[in-house]
Amino acid sequence: MKLSASMMCANYLSLGQDLEALENSKIDYLHIDVMDGDFVPNFQLGTDYVKAIRKAVNTPIDIHLMVNHPENHIGSFDLQPGDIMSIHQETTKHLQRTLCLIKERGAIASVAINPATPINAFDYILDDIGIVLLMTVNPGFAGQKLVPQTIQKISDTRKYLDDKGYSNIIIEVDGNCSFENVPLMSKAGAEIFVLGTSSIFNRNYTIPEAVEKLRLDKISPEIIL
DSSP states (O other), X not given: OEEEEEGGGSOGGGHHHHHHHHXXXXXXXXXXXXXXXXSSSOEEOOXXXXXXXXXXXXXXXXXXXXXXXXXXXXXXSOOOTTXXXXXXXXXXXXXXXXXXXXXXXXXXXXXXXXXXXXXXXXXXXXXXXXXXXXXXXXXTOSSOOOOTTHHHHHHHHHHHHHHTTOTTSEEEEESOOOTTTHHHHHHHTOOEEEEOTTTTTOTTSOHHHHHHHHHHTXXXXXOOO
16 A cells, blocks of 8 residues: 555645655655646646655655646656656547656656546556556545545456556555545555545644554545545
8 A cells, every 4th residue: 555645635834844744654655736727627736836845855756637738748847766647538639648758757657537437548558557546536626525436446447457467557546535435445456545634634633643544554444425
């Protein structure tokens, strides 16, 4: 299990403290949502934010481009080996070419799909990716409830990848990765979890407490809708 902290849910007024707590807790990735107000109805986190995060910590960056025409923006980010960049299948006419641009810059290329997008969207780009990102809520806002059928979608995706001979491709999930939902997502086949207000930025826990709770799996395997 790898944990990716959703930085749109961090406390911007004490961001340095949150970053220090995340790094000390050995969080695996910092998940940065970039939104254009077009593909999703929200604006979030731009290139200067990513640069500032990069200077503050050594943790790999997990950039999630929720933007139309992502091929026009990849060059704006300082990608490094070990970073992840996810682009949405729904946002570009030239998916395979755009994935190659990401790999040329040294990052792990990932394709994201929305809850209603079928998994056969991955059919002809499996050689070009290391990760698939399954949205378990509709993208754009933090604090949403799980789309319940996405648990089955995780399981279906794992079988789909294994049957096609791509057991090496990792499933990342983004959306209501709560203490209650992570065990179910993990059992279904997810390996990277984007964590926000329902877990590591939960007001009832400090960041180290929440990370420890997730890693030790001291949680009840029930979905709360």
